[in-house]
Amino acid sequence: MSGILAVLEAGNKLSIETMVAAMDLGAKLGLSVHSVEPDGVYTADGFTDGLADLIRAKQFQVVLFPHTYQVRDFAPKLATRFDRAFISDVIRLRVDGGVLFVTRQLFQGKMNAEIQPLGEPVFLSLQAGAYRGGAGGSIQVETMPAASAAPRQKPEEKFREAARAVDLSAAPIIVSVGRGIKEKENLSLIEDLAGALGAEIAASRPICDNGWLPMERQVGSSGQTVAPKLYVAVGLSGAIQHLVGMQGAKTVVAINKDENAPIFEVADYGMCADLFEVLPALTAAIRAAKG
Amino acid sequence: MKILVAIKQVPARDSLLTAAASGKWIDESNLEYEINEPDAYALEEALQLKEVHGGEVVALCAGPDRASATIREALAKGADRAIHIAVDDIVEWDTLATAKLLAAAVKTEAPDLVLTGLQSDDVGAGQAGVVMAELLGLPHATIIMQVDIEGGMLRVKRELEDGWFQHVGMPLPAVLTIQSGIKKLRYATLMGIKKAKTKEVKSLTPGDLGVSRIASYELVGVTLPQKSKQTQMLKTVAELVEKLKNEVHVL
Structure with a gap:
């Protein structure tokens, strides 16, 4: 056979x-x-x-x-x-x-x-x-x-770390940040945009690995799975491990300076631009639009 | 304790990639290279284990001449010596063939522990560590977030999906693949960079190791991904705000 x-x-x-x-x-x-x-x-x-x-x-x-x-x-x-x-x-x-x-x-x-x-x-x-x-x-x-040949690995019980204080799965709007933000200090740009939109902040894995944001804000295969009405991906290239965590988003906006970034493949709206120029203007315009 | 760390040199992360004229690989003519990030974390873990348990850290890298820059960087960060498997056409070696090269070099060193990153940022197969373990007859575990060694036994914290973890015990010697973020990365010091120049780098060829390139698959070609969604590319912030207001209805 x-x-x-x-x-x-x-x-x-x-x-x-x-x-x-x-x-x-x-x-x-x-x-x-x-x-x-x-x-x-x-x-x-x-x-x-x-x-x-x-x-x-x-x-x-x-x-x-x-x-x-x-x-x-x-x-x-x-x-x-x-x-x-x-x-x-x-x-x-x-x-x-x-x-x-x-x-x-x-x-x-x-x-x-x-x-x-x-x-x-x-x-x-x-x-x-x-x-x-x-x-x-x-x-x-x-x-x-599973074959009974004495396995050398001795697995213990699976566990989760302390309960998540942040549940992104129910957030209607998420602003998510990737490596393009360059420095921890620049996260204030993301905070301002999220504040203007009334959004939760999320990130790709490297941002959390660097300790710039807590692990519980990570979206992707090793983090949270989200399905917001709007997902704004900023400076985030869109590796598959990240995309699987946000594919349930209804509308995706991507801002990235690399026009070939995979995030544009799943985005509804894209801006190929420098986030450091776009974000302050976008935040101000959203605040103005909201009155 | 002797720890061997397998590292890979990959195109720098923010490289703008295009297909080569052959269509078989990327155009490498204007690329900058750097250490594969997960391997940098594997090296960091090795250096910190040495600080606790003593012994030596040996860096292992397969690649063309340009890989020597990445090897020097590992030595500058604190690796004691290095092995460079000189392979000009490394991108044509598939995952199994590459792991055979690495495993053959590991065998000559008989280390207590072999570390490598969980995957590479270029090919991303995520297999070098696991395949080496099988070839060497050693136990292994992948996607490791914490390494503890006590009485000749390993106890590691594996990352599972969706926020779950698991501790796994196993005897040494063993092979571990390290997750990015396991420890904070160090920078090479000036002193380290100076010292690196005097450290031993042993150069080996596939022939020295008795490994030849036998392929399990053939790369037909590389292409830029096609969009799965119709993306509206916008030029101005005003356009984006208009969409958020009138199409997405969030303003």
Whole structure:
């Protein structure tokens, strides 16, 4: 037996997209599709051993994963065991003349690269939105116990830091700031704009890493997920890790001096301009408009 | 304790990128380069671990001649010595092939701990650490926010999604991929820059390491992303305020 294996992650919504993409790919490549959800406490060693046995036994040609933090932790190891490179964070799948091509981002979303996997098995992880389509049907998801070979990693209970004092998920308007702000002292420009708009302040990861704003104001895959009426992205390039946290925003305004910044791909309104010139004028104009 | 840090040199963050004439990679002719930011954090963690536990920090970097600037910077910040795997065509090595190079060099050093950034700012595969661990037969953990070492055992804090964390224990030697922001980055001091010039940089080739470039995939081409939304580009603040008022209805 051979075909496509979709490795799903319990409780992760990307799993469903991955399964649908696997079915679509199966139809296009003429391959059967199987899906498995590893069970039990996650360790990189345990999941790798278990899946390696399964893939070897059934000789799968393509193995698809959702691009989650957990997958990032073990899938490269699994692919290496088959002497294959894991192709991570795929944003598009294309089949042309029976040949699979995949697209992934380079340079934090500033460039896309199309890649042709060589040899088998092919190991891929899919980013949110990689597959948009309406393939029908469903497949049986089998559970697979994590292999019992004594894993070297000893995981403890998962935990969250102290409860978040800031809940951005309900904010109707958010002004979000990225590296373009350059210095902590310049954050007053963001505070002024947020004040004028009656907005909450959010940030991309590097701003919080620098300690300029608290971690709880970070939007993105490792931070909060937001869905405001208006999201104003200032000096923020829009790496995919950030975009997944704000894709629910109804209207996006982007102000960035790089016209190729990926944030403009998701923006409704864009200004390619120097934020240090635009922000004071914008804040003043909003205050004037509000009377 | 011997700590090895794998670092990568990448185009500077605010580079304006265009595709090369070949369409196979970016145009590198006018680019400036810098250390991959997550790797800078891995180096910082290594230097701070050394301050507590003693030992030495060895920087490892694969790349063309230009990578020596990044290696010097690591030495200036406090790495004791470095290994430069000289590879002119590094951008043509896929993730597995590159990790094989790095792992082969790590093997010659037999360190107690291997650190690297969680991903690179250029290719962004996020795999070098995990693949090295498998090739070296070492345990690993990724996206690490805290490293504690006690009695030959590691206890690390992993970042999970959506604000969750988890502590994971494992024996040394091990490989960890470090998350940006784990510690505050230091700057190189003048003294450090001076000292760096006298520190050992060992140069190795893929041939020395017995690794050849075998590809698991072929790069067909690179392109600028296409817009998924119809973005209205505005020229003036007045236009934007008008949209906020009459289209978005927030004013």
